[in-house]
Amino acid sequence: xxxxxxxxxxxxxxxxxxxxxxxxxxxxxxxxxxxxxxxxxxxxxxxxxxxxxxxxxxxxxxxxxxxxxxxxxxxxxxxxxxxxxxxxxxxxxxxxxxxxxxxxxxxxxxxxxxxxxxxxxxxxxxxxxxxxxxxxxxxxxxxxxxxxxxxxxxxxxxxxxxxxxxxxxxxxxxxxxxxxxxxxxxxxxxxxxxxxxxxxxxxxxxxxxxxxxxxxxxxxxxxxxxxxxxxxxxxxxxxxxxxxxxxxxxxxxxxxxxxxxxxxxxxxxxxxxxxxxxxxxxxxxxxxxxxxxxxxxxxxxxxxxxxxxxxxxxxxxxxxxxxxxxxxxx
Amino acid sequence: xxxxxxxxxxxxxxxxxxxxxxxxxxxxxxxxxxxxxxxxxxxxxxxxxxxxxxxxxxxxxxxxxxxxxxxxxxxxxxxxxxxxxxxxxxxxxxxxxxxxxxxxxxxxxxxxxxxxxxxxxxxxxxxxxxxxxxxxxxxxxxxxxxxxxxxxxxxxxxxxxxxxxxxxxxxxxxxxxxxxxxxxxxxxxxxxxxxxxxxxxxxxxxxxxxxxxxxxxxxxxxxxxxxxxxxxxxxxxxxxxxxxxxxxxxxxxxxxxxxxxxxxxxxxxxxxxxxxxxxxxxxxxxxxxxxxxxxxxxxxxxxxxxxxxxxxxxxxxxxxxxxxxxxxxxxxxxxxxxx
Numbered sequence: 001x002x003x004x005x006x007x008x009x010x011x012x013x014x015x016x017x018x019x020x021x022x023x024x025x026x027x028x029x030x031x032x033x034x035x036x037x038x039x040x041x042x043x044x045x046x047x048x049x050x051x052x053x054x055x056x057x058x059x060x061x062x063x064x065x066x067x068x069x070x071x072x073x074x075x076x077x078x079x080x081x082x083x084x085x086x087x088x089x090x091x092x093x094x095x096x097x098x099x100x101x102x103x104x105x106x107x108x109x110x111x112x113x114x115x116x117x118x119x120x121x122x123x124x125x126x127x128x129x130x131x132x133x134x135x136x137x138x139x140x141x142x143x144x145x146x147x148x149x150x151x152x153x154x155x156x157x158x159x160x161x162x163x164x165x166x167x168x169x170x171x172x173x174x175x176x177x178x179x180x181x182x183x184x185x186x187x188x189x190x191x192x193x194x195x196x197x198x199x200x201x202x203x204x205x206x207x208x209x210x211x212x213x214x215x216x217x218x219x220x221x222x223x224x225x226x227x228x229x230x231x232x233x234x235x236x237x238x239x240x241x242x243x244x245x246x247x248x249x250x251x252x253x254x255x256x257x258x259x260x261x262x263x264x265x266x267x268x269x270x271x272x273x274x275x276x277x278x279x280x281x282x283x284x285x286x287x288x289x290x291x292x293x294x295x296x297x298x299x300x301x302x303x304x305x306x307x308x309x310x311x312x313x314x315x316x317x318x319x320x321x322x323x324x325x326x327x328x329x330x
Numbered sequence: 331x332x333x334x335x336x337x338x339x340x341x342x343x344x345x346x347x348x349x350x351x352x353x354x355x356x357x358x359x360x361x362x363x364x365x366x367x368x369x370x371x372x373x374x375x376x377x378x379x380x381x382x383x384x385x386x387x388x389x390x391x392x393x394x395x396x397x398x399x400x401x402x403x404x405x406x407x408x409x410x411x412x413x414x415x416x417x418x419x420x421x422x423x424x425x426x427x428x429x430x431x432x433x434x435x436x437x438x439x440x441x442x443x444x445x446x447x448x449x450x451x452x453x454x455x456x457x458x459x460x461x462x463x464x465x466x467x468x469x470x471x472x473x474x475x476x477x478x479x480x481x482x483x484x485x486x487x488x489x490x491x492x493x494x495x496x497x498x499x500x501x502x503x504x505x506x507x508x509x510x511x512x513x514x515x516x517x518x519x520x521x522x523x524x525x526x527x528x529x530x531x532x533x534x535x536x537x538x539x540x541x542x543x544x545x546x547x548x549x550x551x552x553x554x555x556x557x558x559x560x561x562x563x564x565x566x567x568x569x570x571x572x573x574x575x576x577x578x579x580x581x582x583x584x585x586x587x588x589x590x591x592x593x594x595x596x597x598x599x600x601x602x603x604x605x606x607x608x609x610x611x612x613x614x615x616x617x618x619x620x621x622x623x624x625x626x627x628x629x630x631x632x633x634x635x636x637x638x639x640x641x642x643x644x645x646x647x648x649x650x651x652x653x654x655x656x657x658x659x660x661x662x663x664x665x666x667x668x669x
Contacts, residue, residue, distance in 0.1 A: 225448055228439065
């Protein structure tokens with residue numbers, strides 16, 4: 001068991017390293033660099049950047065050196081806890097990301113809780129009452145949720161809220177709190193703004209989870225151990241909740257690891273539409289402007305989160321599934 | 331009725347149908363038999379003849395879209411005490427308190443697949459103690475002691491330690507013993523064993539059957555043993571019910587069924603058993619044709635398309651019913667209707 005954990009841990013570190021290499025090279029892939037993008041932007045506004053000035057910028061950011069030297073420097077800085085400067089924002093990367101990272105996590109967690117709280121009971125109901133009227137209703141709603149692009153839903157909700165109630169539901173803060181420092185009033189303001197974006201972000205995952213839970217449970221409720229539990233005289237509700245639901249939940253533990261990257265990268269457009277101060281829009285913007293340290297850090301962060309999440313879900317699986325703990329973990 | 335003659339369970343003209351989109355499957359069409367106290371009733375028949383659905387009907391755990399549509403299942407009790415002399419299980423609510431109190435307490439089930447009959451994520455002890463606590467007024471600690479004692483009784487070595495183990499850590503034979511321990515936890519009057527040895531290797535089969543027999547002697551419980559293995563029936567059963575396509579075609583004491591089978595289906599079944607006396611390298615007799623598709627049930631006697639003694643003009647038009655063909659033997663066949 002300990003050996004299993006150690007092996008998992010070493011593999012995790014190796015994976016993080018591979019992710020760092022990949023993320024660095026991927027953001028180098030598009031033609032040109034930040035300075036080219038900067039020059040192009042300046043030209044649009046009518047300012048010309050001289051060749052000398054461009055060279056200076058390149059030296060300043062180390063862009064004139066070979067890629068592997070740039071990578072080595074980047075990693076060396078990261079190991080010291082310094083993620084470099086954002087070229088576009090002209091501030092340390094961590095400072096740019098800081099609040100947004102926290103808000104992203106808050107929004108993700110709320111969306112996740114909503115997803116589970118709604119999808120799991122509905123999935124159980126749909127499986128236990130398969131082909132009932134309720135099952136058909138939820139199936140219809142579920143496919144509707146799956147087929148509707150979230151950003152479209154966001155636009156529709158924005159429009160309706162504004163045209164019917166005159167409310168602007170975009171963003172996570174009222175305008176007076178946007179730049180204010182953290183206080184109880186600001187937290188309360190955040191809580192008031194959270195439900196709508198979290199709901200929109202959770203919709204497709206909820207629809208998906210209902211289908212997965214229903215299918216998992218349908219596989220399990222027909223198994224003999226459920227029949228024998230029933231034959232023991234256990235009341236039906238306890239039969240279902242104690243046995244097949246318990247087994248059907250196991251696969252969810254293994255998907256924990258993908259939730260965070262999914263919410264960050266899957267919600268970019270929604271976040272832009274709803275102008276949420278989360279990571280998604282910053283990632284998009286930094287990729288456009290080839291702000292490599294910022295983009296690299298975010299991509300690396302998502303990678304690390306995935307690896308850590310996977311590691312955690314391995315641990316959870318180990319805890320809840322004796323088949324893995326006692327046989328697979330040997 | 332004499333007390334000695336009184337069965338503990340009497341199934342009369344049971345009909346359990348499955349209402350599918352494609353049509354109605356008459357899984358149990360007309361099953362009738364009695365279970366005597368302390369005796370073993372063997373139910374035998376090919377796959378799909380409705381054996382399992384019959385016992386699930388008795389326990390009222392038939393899954394939708396299946397439903398009992400007719401007949402009676404009478405569970406007899408001693409008239410003494412506050413409980414009535416008998417209760418018709420088909421009239422009870424499937425998940426109502428009365429049925430829950432009967433299930434697992436008065437009637438218990440051992441299932442055919444020991445591999446999957448125990449939860450993969452709960453320990454043996456968890457499931458065994460759960461069964462004890464459901465029907466007995468004992469504390470959790472007492473239940474634990476009873477559980478260990480039960481495992482000991484079914485021949486599981488170092489029972490206290492096994493309580494903490496999971497089903498996948500046990501061999502097939504031990505798993506089936508654990509299943510039997512769970513079924514026996516509340517001292518049932520009737521144990522239903524649905525193909526209890528099918529998934530086990532031959533030596534283990536023998537051990538499990540011996541165990542069932544000795545437990546029956548100790549506790550005096552009745553057993554319904556479902557199997558397609560006539561050898562097991564010959565070894566274990568006092569009485570036999572032969573089923574074909576959901577119908578009881580013949581029933582009687584085991585010796586009569588084996589030595590003087592009356593129904594052509596029973597006769598064909600017995601002929602298809604390899605014997606030590608049969609000539610080598612000669613094909614075994616088989617029953618011609620195969621079990622009809624459930625949506626395509628033959629008219630009249632369901633066996634007539636495969637019957638070697640098919641009476642043209644009678645068998646395909648009318649359905650025979652069970653009638654005495656011997657002292658305690660009954661068969662459902664036109665060959666004996668005139669006699």
